[in-house]
Amino acid sequence: MTENNKPTPSLLEPKSQGGDTAETGFDFQTCLILCKVPFWLSFEGFDSLIREGVADFEAKFFSPAEGITREALEAKNHHVTPKEFWAEVERFKELDEGSPGSFSKFTISCAGISDELKPLINGLRRIRDPQPFYDASSGVTVNSYADYVERVGKLEKDVEMAEFLYNKIQIEHNWNLISEEETANGMFQSQLQRHLPEYEDLPVKEIPNIFRSLLALVRSHKSRPITRLQIEKTMQSAISGKYRLEPKQVVISTEMEEVTKSEKALQFEWVSFFGGAERVYPSEEEWNSKLVPQLYETSKWLKSQRNTPRIELNGNRRISAAIAFGKVFSAVAGYTLDMNYRGERWSTDDHADSQTPNYTLTPTYVEGAGDRLLVTIGIMKENLASEVQTFTQNNDLSHLPKLHLFSSDPIVSAKQANATVEKIKREIAIVAGKIGAKQIDLFFAGPTHLALFLGYRSNALPPIQCYEWVSNNKYISTCFLK
Template sequence: MSDTNDASLLGKQGMGGIHGGKGFRAQDAYLCVKLPYWFADPGFTHALNEGSGDIDLRYERAGRVERHYLQVKDHPISRSEFREVVEQFRIKHKADPELRRFIVVGGGLHDDVKAFQRALARLRGAAVMHEGSATEAATLADLQALVTDLKLPVTAGWALEHLDIEDSEHVRTWPNSAASLLNDFVGQTLSLEGFEHALRPGLVRAYQAVQAHVVNNFGVTLSREDMLDVVRRAMADFRGQTQAEGLGIFFDVWGDPDAQARLAHDAVIDWREHFDRETRLVPPVETWTQVLQPELAELQRRFRASGTNRHVTIRGQAPLSVGLAVGAAFSAVKGYRLTIEQRGALWASDAAPSAARVVAPAGLELPGGGGQGLCVELSGIRAVRRKVEEYAQASGAHFAARLALRMEGELSAWTAADAVAVAESVRRHLIAAHDEHGFDEVHLFFALPLGAAVLLGHRLNSVGVVQAYEEQFVGGYAPSCRLNLR
């Protein structure tokens, strides 16, 4: 057999990992999470787990082949082990000059190795500014002193041209770093061309597929296109599943105690920093229009770009204004079909409407004396008039007209059919008022089940600008989302 440290893949070093490789190791996890980083380099073409090194990489640049050789250590690297690895690198380079980069990855570094890593980074970072200068020569001499102190079998010039050192937090904390590895993979893949609109659960599935492919092809060269196809197929499978099951949104606005409930969803509306459940505090209108509603618009674009699926399932607890805004973002006129979890039941936006409806016993009230917009009091589950008066008195608000809507009869228990019917009934009242008087704005004060608020936003259109208000424990109402529903 050939020398154990030569260029052959059949030497003991080249075959050691394949003979010993069982399960999923830190090295495999490192390869999987680094793939999207390597994909970002258009010159990257192939990776090999257990090649001449622990991991071999191939690049093609301007018609030239360049290969990188990685050693991955799942423990802190001592001075002596670092010296041994560099000696392996030197011999490999002598046997195969086409190997251009040698990378040692450790789960921690000895302080002297860290100092050498920093010195390499410092000299490379200043190279353009100080190339050919006395400063460069002096720094290179200091680097050579570190090489001598570490008793490395290479020159400072060789290390500067060929050697990289990486202290990997993921490797250091494996397997406890599994969640952060996944987040890293998802975040980096989202930055790649063609995956900008991918949804997190699809990328989770892609990460699992990449892991399985790496394990099942141990010691086999993985091409860039093959690995990208693994990701694309996983994403396609995900789209097929969501086509049937619907994309999922989870409200995390009040601070849901069950953190696990978030995980199975395609998007989490995490607005906890903006709301307070105990006081019913909601953010100012500017936060809605400049931060929260643009986030919903971007989420809707991402969902739309993910495929032809227009079925969205919504779960969690939130203020009514959030439900209204989410329903409007995923509106019926945009072709969405919604399913809302309401107290354990599933309410579908395409449920056949019941006979429920709202009426306006006093008709459209026009008090005179000026004022702006149409005040709509929607008393679905309780009367809102008293708190509207509190708000008007405290804020000095004066409206051009008032439309008090209440349920015709009482509902002992709301259903999806009732919510659909009420949403459509409210819409008809608003369109009639808008068509007759052309109000610039509708000021909506409402008390409904959350699912009904979602379906109201989902069905409202052609009614102009709607300024919604959220009920407060003290002080009536506070302005919340502002929706352009022209």
């Protein structure tokens, strides 16, 4: 095999080793990395970076919906000419084709761009920025993209190149003030305060210490990954003791629509698991092969890359998904959850006190046969037990022992929710213990925050098979939580 037809990308090919030849003084590339660190850290899923991998530098991100994604960046401390620009685009295309799926985005970061390329760059911006406002099939979108392809064609590039450029490449052409350390320090401060609001009140005198510590970290890790934890530890260690910041909680969102790429929270794309207005849900197998593993993979990633166990939960989710989320990010796993519910924060560590009103919960037990316990929890839904009985009369759940828990009262606070969950758990545990239940078949009608809290406190209970309401007297089995 000749040098010309070796597979690409490789860490040992000349194009990947370009930065290994020499490094002196305060270089543009290192400074650019430091100035981008605050932006990367503003994304909850930022995982790590590497300098001098297959590109000048790369950033790695975790997404519950997509797993690991990467961005490759090339740094140019000058005005990029058309020849150089298209050479970089071709190189990115080689990387994308040679290692499909490794990179979700490629970026050219430079001090300026040739006037000849500006109509193309402006055209990209003009159709990308308003994109969320127009439907993909609208005449505005279709016609604009056709005009863009025409602009690319005038530069003697084909439709395939236009598509790759549009879908995969970002051009940052205003990095023209970071050639010197003093200037870079000021820009770093600006980026820090812009993207990480918790640093806004930090005394200005602390910023150079952070900058110099990060600079030393980056320089000492050439061609070696630098993790988010290393970066955050370095930043905090550089701050004087009395000014050190408390770890931020991790923001997670469960979405019933397609995820927004620019959203900085960790997003679960659960469109299908929300079911829509018609409540058309995936099969039980898909709940257990997609939704549940996503939760565990996210928990695993958080434990390896984030230094806080506190989670802020936003978005919407069905009952089964709420129970599953609580089960995975549970008390025994060391997490604390803050759920945003109609503008209020419901926290799993907001425990009941002497002022918390008692919550009346009425249990009814119906004897049956088998080593599974069917449980219904009806909060302000009196007919849940009878509805579930109608649903189960012609299936293999009909003969099971049943525990019906009902209350006609609303849950008025997080404190009351936490106390109520302890009552629910105790009632279930007592009956499950008496009959030797190896599984709970759970039918829940009530607020999602209570479902979340129940999952969160469900340790020591047998495995739970969840069910989701579809229509009158009709349910489907969803996730199985061990």
